[in-house]
Amino acid sequence: MRPPSALLERMTTSRLLPAFAQPSVGTGERPSRRKGAGMEFVDHRPYQTGDDTRHLDPHLYARTGEFVVREYSLNQQLPVTIVLDLSGSMSAGTGEKRDxxxxxxxxxxxxxxxxxxxxQIVVPGEKTNIFSPRWHGGARADLMFDWVARAPDAGRADLEDTLRALRRDLPSHGLVIVVSDWWDGDVGPALDILFSAGHELLAIQILSPQEIDPATIETGVVTMEDAETGAELELSIDAGLLSRYRKLFAARQEEIRGLFNSKHWHFVTVSTDDDISQLFTRTLRAQGVLS
Incomplete structure (x- = not known):
């Protein structure tokens, strides 16, 4: 499983556009708040014992007689953690949501x-999270593609517990991208924890067309099975039940969008019927997620 080559070609110059997350690791292409041996001059400071004398400013010394050091902005990498939900609800039916x-x-x-x-990719599991290696550079893309393609279904997993536990393993002030159907219950406390720790979260919600609007579901008595627990429930589906579902679905969407809006984070809903090329070349760019 590999993205279409034509789409990858169109995305070669695309960049993630975080609003708050900060580059804080390694040496990269994003100006960070740290100062060091970079290329762009930003400030002076008094010389301290142990400083590299190559960074002394001879012109200021000639004018003032004081030793001062030139400081430069340090370009670093933005730590991006992608939480890939492969729990039972994502694999239900034909597995379109998972794919x-x-x-x-x-x-x-x-x-x-x-x-x-x-x-780094993280797949939530029932007992423990599965972590990929950390990759850097476009030359590592095929390794990342292969790891994701081979990632196994996770059975039962709780997204809220995953986000709570993940905080301990996240680099400081990073970007966390969660790709899930977001059907878990109260995720608000976990979002508050990430927000308080200085992380930025981007949510991609993937739903089937029937989850968004159950208009094509046949009425009558049906037996439904929970994709994660295996529990069965017999339901009599009629117009009234479908109407109630639509109201509850709309309320749920409004609630979770409100949580994200209050933190100035992005929450993007995608149908499995949506065209992936349009999503990455138009929708995410229009919403300020990608350049």
């Missing part, structure tokens, strides 16, 4: 790698 999620994770990872950022 869509993997493709979107690959393409977002590609945009990060070609932009000089550092990428």
């Amino acid at each position: 869509h999620a993997k493709l979107i994770a690959q393409l977002l990872g590609f945009a990060a790698l070609t932009g000089g950022d550092r990428v």
